[in-house]
Amino acid sequence: MTNMGSDFVTLGADVGGKDAFIAVNQHVLGLRTLLRQECFKGTGDSLDEIALVLRVDGSVQAWGKTGIGNISLQKKKRFVTGDIFVPADVWSTGDAVSIRRFLMDQVTYAIRLVVEYVNQEGISLDGESLEDALENVRQLYLDGTGIKGVSDEWH
């Protein structure tokens, strides 16, 4: 598989407060970097991007939800978006392991849902290779190794 230059899986973050940002930013950057390194567009895939967005509850703004939502396919622009809602409970304890597990699980689940959704819409997307890539990401992310440019002092 070849990286075509642009990121296939992107992980944006809409954070509802500075407190939430301080708690999750390092973990989000780590996961974002690994997704960029490991997840590439398959040769037969019709989509250019899977754009996931974390909606992190904070002191200024809270969505009050958890899980995946708002999966939306933009056929003409060849990308699909989905929201991952992160409640304050996840980051307020400050436990890095639980934050990372939550983020990794939700991203994996979101990508599975996206693959299922776009396949139903008649758009080809290689779910198996993405699953393999996500497995690699999981190992590196939860181990804290192999994240270039990101400190692994989160343990």
Add this chain to the structure above:
Amino acid sequence: MPGVLALANRTRIKTSHRQRRKAASAHLVYILNNPLSGVDPTGYAACSLDDEASCLLQDGGVNTIVNKAGDTIATTVVADKGQNLTVTGNGGSISATFTGRTGDISRVLAGGPPSDIGAISQRTNGTLDGTAASYALGQDKSPGSTFDFMAADQQAQSKADFEAYRAHTFANEGLEPFAIHPLEAVFQTAQGTYNEIDQTGDLSMESAGTLAVSAMAAMLHVPMAGGRSVTKKAPHGNKIDSRPATLYEKYDKDGNFLKHGITRHENPSKRYTAKQINGGTVVRTDRGPRSEIVKKERDLVERDPGQDNREPWAGNRREE
């Protein structure tokens, strides 16, 4: 009644269809502009704006109020407690023991779909009672139940629904809702009328007149008691006022700080799109009146600008 429409057709008057209908309506309002139905069930009277308020009570039943052009602008229903009314129009008819409630009958008169007696009964928990003054708001699109003055809780809910509907409608049109004072006046008048009936078992001419007049004023958006009824344009997005605004920080994919920004989100749960975030991070750092948030943003941009803060004053106070 030899329908004027039919007459016009026979003599082939060379006027537009709309003109002929308008001319006819001036004469046919009392049977709901539907002469072909041939139904004139109760001899409804038409009162004009120039008539005395007592006109509403002379004939009882459904009184159509017309303006000088002959257009129907409101309908007042005056009836005795328990009186049976049959209203025909818009392809259907309903019969009900009149309760003084607005809504179902009014809606038919106003051009809405025919309702049925079950709906009226259901709204009164099967008890059709009460007396007798009601009105419709013609082509006004507000829910008929907004002016339901029989049950306080329904009243409050209806008002809330109507406010929400109104705010939503105006928001979609990019407009600010105009002041509700004229409609509020009708509502309050209706409430007073009901209280009078409840206490005396009767309805005075003055009350019926006031109710009808205030309803008409609302219809015509005539300012009453200092209220405004002018539809205003929404202020420009950059105008500094008390509208809610959000201060945010934007970072790129690699976590580099890009800018301080300010945005207006009337609905705070509104999301930034994936395209706006573009794989980076947006952090909402403060929220408040736009006038205050603008000052905070300016201060931040002057002292600690990001590379995308291209305002002329960016970095002016960096050394502070």
